[in-house]
Amino acid sequence: MKVLITGIDGYSGWPLALHLLARGHEVAGIDSFVTRRRVREVGSWSATPIPAWPKRQEAVRRLLGREIRFYRGDLARYPFVEEVLRTERPDAVVHLAEQRSAPYSMIDVHHAVATQAENLTGTLHLLYAMRELCPEAHLVKMGTMGEYGTPNVDIPEGFFEIEYRGRSDRLPFPRQAGSWYHWSKVFDSGDVMFATRIWGLRSTDVMQGVIYGIRTPEITDDALLTRFDFDEIWGTALNRFVVEAILGMPITPYGKGLQQRGFIALEDSMQSLRLAIEHPPAAGEYRVFNQFDAAYSINELAERTRAIAEEFGLHPTIEHPPDPRVEAEEHYYRPVHDHLTALGYRATRELNEVLRELFRDLRRFRRRLEAKRHVLLPVVQWRNADNAATLTARAGGPSAGPAPPPVAGTPPTRTEA
Numbered sequence: 001m002k003v004l005i006t007g008i009d010g011y012s013g014w015p016l017a018l019h020l021l022a023r024g025h026e027v028a029g030i031d032s033f034v035t036r037r038r039v040r041e042v043g044s045w046s047a048t049p050i051p052a053w054p055k056r057q058e059a060v061r062r063l064l065g066r067e068i069r070f071y072r073g074d075l076a077r078y079p080f081v082e083e084v085l086r087t088e089r090p091d092a093v094v095h096l097a098e099q100r101s102a103p104y105s106m107i108d109v110h111h112a113v114a115t116q117a118e119n120l121t122g123t124l125h126l127l128y129a130m131r132e133l134c135p136e137a138h139l140v141k142m143g144t145m146g147e148y149g150t151p152n153v154d155i156p157e158g159f160f161e162i163e164y165r166g167r168s169d170r171l172p173f174p175r176q177a178g179s180w181y182h183w184s185k186v187f188d189s190g191d192v193m194f195a196t197r198i199w200g201l202r203s204t205d206v207m208q209g210v211i212y213g214i215r216t217p218e219i220t221d222d223a224l225l226t227r228f229d230f231d232e233i234w235g236t237a238l239n240r241f242v243v244e245a246i247l248g249m250p251i252t253p254y255g256k257g258l259q260q261r262g263f264i265a266l267e268d269s270m271q272s273l274r275l276a277i278e279h280p281p282a283a284g285e286y287r288v289f290n291q292f293d294a295a296y297s298i299n300e301l302a303e304r305t306r307a308i309a310e311e312f313g314l315h316p317t318i319e320h321p322p323d324p325r326v327e328a329e330e331h332y333y334r335p336v337h338d339h340l341t342a343l344g345y346r347a348t349r350e351l352n353e354v355l356r357e358l359f360r361d362l363r364r365f366r367r368r369l370e371a372k373r374h375v376l377l378p379v380v381q382w383r384n385a386d387n388a389a390t391l392t393a394r395a396g397g398p399s400a401g402p403a404p405p406p407v408a409g410t411p412p413t414r415t416e417a
């Protein structure tokens, strides 16, 4: 199949491209490199050094003997989106290119607006361009399990049967997102569902759990590594914990640490996306996949990280800073995840095994971690309307607001992120 990946330079876009190429699919990609710029904006970088894009393309040529067609640009520019779809006419579009950090969206009004304006605009541009240029193509849209929040009942896959005042219906399950970023995903879900219905498109809305790990079988060389963010804004809790343990810092679950989330290994997330791509829905069908393997509490992640760290001769303690977020620190959590299993999905990786792999990989990049140890502890507070000054002080320079996406057509960045 011919697959277009938006956000191909990102944490999950890159390994997805490799995964699909290795299985005979044709891959093209879009990226504006805005994640690289925004990680720099908060004074951080990826633990794994990521080569400039032309070097990534060259590594794929050399190591996999395959080609990725690439379009540098921002989904905010509709003529650019149209031009790419007109050239590519893909069978599937996997849409990953969004501002994906909850803390980044909570910095201040400018970061909140940038997150929602960009995410909704990109999705709407893709929907309109698909309707115009490839209405038969399948949109695989990356949402998040965070759209649902933590209701006190089981979470179905997108829809549920409800009886109310003597009548019944199948309705979208209520969303209760916990950041401006997560709300942007909720609004996206509404837009994708609506466009699918009125224009007869095909779409899969993936409620993605938190992804962990940096290895997939196709990553056989450092030149093919994907990014690994570990700072408080771009890194996940598990990423921060592993880095804290390596740097001899305490592992820091926020608050009580009883918050639970769904998690999935990088390799298995790629397997799930491929299964979605290879089994498209019918025209006019909008379907929702809850994409995760297991739910863990943040304390459980901290404990497991501590135990694996011991195997590597490290002896981290666990400390609980106050939770900078506004969220339930103790709650019921039982989402359903059957749709992917019905398509043949089987988990292949286990958390402890991936944790060992992370320790092995990241210890090689210890100097890069060491240089950024000051960006691990939380600065962005959900209750503060303006966290920018504190962040700017920590980053050591003035910041005028969210790093804008670069202008399309400018030369690719040579900086490592």
Ligand SMILES: NC(=O)c1ccc[n+]([C@@H]2O[C@H](COP(=O)([O-])OP(=O)(O)OC[C@H]3O[C@@H](n4cnc5c(N)ncnc54)[C@H](O)[C@@H]3O)[C@@H](O)[C@H]2O)c1
Pocket: 006, 007, 008, 009, 010, 011, 012, 013, 030, 031, 032, 033, 034, 035, 036, 073, 074, 075, 076, 095, 096, 097, 098, 099, 100, 118, 122, 142, 143, 144, 145, 208, 209, 210, 211, 212, 227, 236, 405
């Ligand atoms: N990584 C996770 O654990 C996780 C969990 C749930 C959902 N998701 C979702 O999956 C998607 C991919 O996540 P990721 O971790 O790979 O993020 P990422 O930031 O590493 O990758 C996104 C890529 O898209 C590019 N991009 C962003 N906005 C763009 C735009 N307007 N135009 C062109 N390019 C743009 C970025 O430069 C980046 O390379 C995101 O939508 C994210 O919200 C990720």
